[in-house]
Amino acid sequence: QVQPVESGGGLVQAGGSLRLSCAASGRTFSRDVMGWFRRAPGKERDFVAAITGTGGSTYYADSVKGRFTISRDNAKNTVDLQMNSLKPEDTAVYYCARQTIPQYGINWYRMGYESWGQGTQVTVSS
Secondary structure (H helix, E strand, O other): OOOOEEEEEEEEOOOOOEEEEEOOOOOOOOHEEEEEEEOOOOEEEEEEEEOOOOOEEEEOOOOOOOOOOEEOOOOOEEEEEEEEEEEEEOOOEEEEEEEEOOOOOOHHHHOOOEEEEEOOEEEEEE
């Protein structure tokens, strides 16, 4: 599979909004779990949000719950991350990822992503 491609990053002031988009190819897209992760400067990559194939279930990191919304359009093979009320600590490179092989366990939606995008920079100024 071709790796996902992110777009929509940029510079925004604290309190502002950005919408990230991820395009992915392949006939299995509507069955694959899609996730967003981020890596802040000097830190490890962290889980942000995930959405099941049908879009019926979504999962969020506590740090973004209530501010970020993940959604998908299976007709267009895209998954978006709407980010509102942005904070300087949201500054990071954001990655789109694809989970093709089902994972199990309490945190199944945080693991087992096989395909990753190159990332898009989000910078939130104070």
